Amino acid sequence: MSVNYSISELARELDVTTRAIRFYEEQGLLAPERRGQERIYSPKDLVTLKLILRGKRIGFSLAECKELIELYDPSGGNRKQLEAFMSKIAERRLQLAQQLLDIEQMQLELDTAEERCLAALAEAPH
Amino acid sequence: MSVNYSISELARELDVTTRAIRFYEEQGLLAPERRGQERIYSPKDLVTLKLILRGKRIGFSLAECKELIELYDPSGGNRKQLEAFMSKIAERRLQLAQQLLDIEQMQLELDTAEERCLAALAEAPH
DNA sequence: TTTTACCTTTACGTTAACGTAAAGCTGCTG
DNA sequence: CAGCAGCTTTACGTTAACGTAAAGGTAAAA
Structure with a gap:
């Protein structure tokens, strides 16, 4: 019933490294919840990360992906x-x-x- | 009647820097003729360079572009x-x-x- | 003839997007 | 309680794709 993910679950699901995910957060593309120190990823975060990866596949820079994410809200x-x-x-x-x-x-x-x-x-x- | 280009003509035509063009050559993506020291670009080189730029627009690395060029012959x-x-x-x-x-x-x-x-x-x- | 406009090579600098330790906390499990 | 599994931060390393001088050769124009 937990619709949330740990960082390594998310990484496995979308086939990226945890390092990359943390880096995207550092660059302001993600902002997961925290339980103490630990990052907790929601379905919305999952969608955002998918958008990032889709952007990358067609050659977008992270800066461009960030813009897209901001446009979305x-x-x-x-x-x-x-x-x-x-x-x-x-x-x-x-x-x-x-x-x-x-x-x-x-x-x-x-x-x-x-x-x-x-x-x-x-x-x-x- | 000269269907050839100097490096700066080519650069202007395709809107890239001469540095970039020389870099592509250095990486083995282009191999223009020489007249003495000077590079002479043929229509074929122009096509190759267009292919490179097209590849870049859709996020290909230069290594991938190189592969495409090699596939072409x-x-x-x-x-x-x-x-x-x-x-x-x-x-x-x-x-x-x-x-x-x-x-x-x-x-x-x-x-x-x-x-x-x-x-x-x-x-x-x- | 000196300036201007090209061209050349060599070489060091820069940015993006992570990779790769290192060092340490947390929570179970044998 | 020792040890592993998974999480954290910090920090330095790496690669790609050029940018940016620096230093110099050539040829036509002023």
Whole structure:
């Protein structure tokens, strides 16, 4: 019934090191509860960590991941800040769109590479 | 009629520094001709550099980019190497597929963030 | 001819994102 | 109660990907 995690449980679940998790906290990306000294991770922390790892897989820096996390909870912001959020969101959209194009292009290049490889295999002695 | 580029022309064209270009060469990703000391870049070098930058945009390391470049010309390979190439290509395909999923998920999260931001803006005084 | 605009190499500096001890507390278990 | 398993902090080490001088070669323009 405990929906919470210790640091090593979280690490095992998401396949990262405890060192990395602590580092993300040090950088302000995570802020787990504490029971004495020990860190207690909630399901929300799990989601946040997943977001971090997803960001990393597509090449985001931790600073960028942090921004994304902050964008996700705009509750404590004045008008000016909220408008800044909106334009950051628009920026990210453009970046993601570009990345989609880049990935599609890469896939085409893999197609070409595979064809050439198959052709070379057909020529090669076995 | 000169389809070639100096290093600074190439740098301007693709919006990178000459230092970066030289670094990529140092790492074995580029191998331009020389006229005396000077580097002369061909259209093919341009394409290679574009591939590098595309890779970087989606979070590839230079080592991974180098692998992609090598995959692109499998001519000088024996059977064993070609088969290794094929499996590397398959790996990359999987990675790209995962990245596509990650980007789509990110886009959904931006949707949510935008909605919340708009809601907060509606509440905020102006 | 000296300045300007390129180019070169060599080398040390920097940042991000952790890895890797080291040293110590806590709580069970044999 | 000794020992292990898991948690903590502190701190130094490491790698990638360049940035940033420094010192110098070449060639055209002023």
